[in-house]
Amino acid sequence: MATHHSAATHNDVGGQGEGKIRCSHLLVKHRDSRRPSSWREAEITRTKEEAIEILKGHERRIQSGEATLGDIAVSESDCSSARKKGDLGFFGHGEMQKEFEDAAFALQPGQVSGVVETASGVHLIQRVQ
Template structure:
């Protein structure tokens, strides 16, 4: 039986010639590798068919569920003031790094990104979909592969706007749109 994280062919993933998807054991995330050039990168290379890549990544490199045991063995009491959150990120062309696993070059305006994330927020709040399930295919963060789960973090670990919004939430709550230098976020506090 083939391993779920086996290397993909470019036809499967929509990558340009010479590129493949590999899995980083240290970060537990997929990355892009070009054997002939000995290059690796977290974002897809230029020339990627992002629609094919999005489908491939959702099928082969997504966590089936957020694991409740992903943090400390005794839950939040053992996390020394840290919380656990997931997010869905929509980047725009003025974001700090206007590229993602979904798109090699993000060209949408901030206004277009706001329209997209407000639609995502509407779907989440209506109960149509969970933030985690939507993040798998729609988030511009590599945490999409883990349903947006960022794991545990404490004060000073994240951008201030993101941190403030996360710590203001109770477990199970979803924020409104939060703007950082990275783009526009919806945040769900998990623990």
């Protein structure tokens, strides 16, 4: 996903640079994902439709207040950012896949997206800052 999953880049010692936002996400991969494997599963065989249904279940839990995106990401996200509650750090335009970037930049801080499809899989994105 991101070129860098850290909160600061070499030119950005303090964290947030101009035009950058910070997001967390929850990724569910499927068999047609760019890399259909993760730290959770060596070979992902679910369909895209199954991945979307899984993600919608997570979305319902977040919307109901039962759990936060970060809490779910720790055990359920197929991204290595799961260990950081899905935190991708700060990023600017051109650093993420276009669909992800468009959805992330459209969010207000604290807001969670609906299902966002990219070549990596399907995501829920929460804008942090």
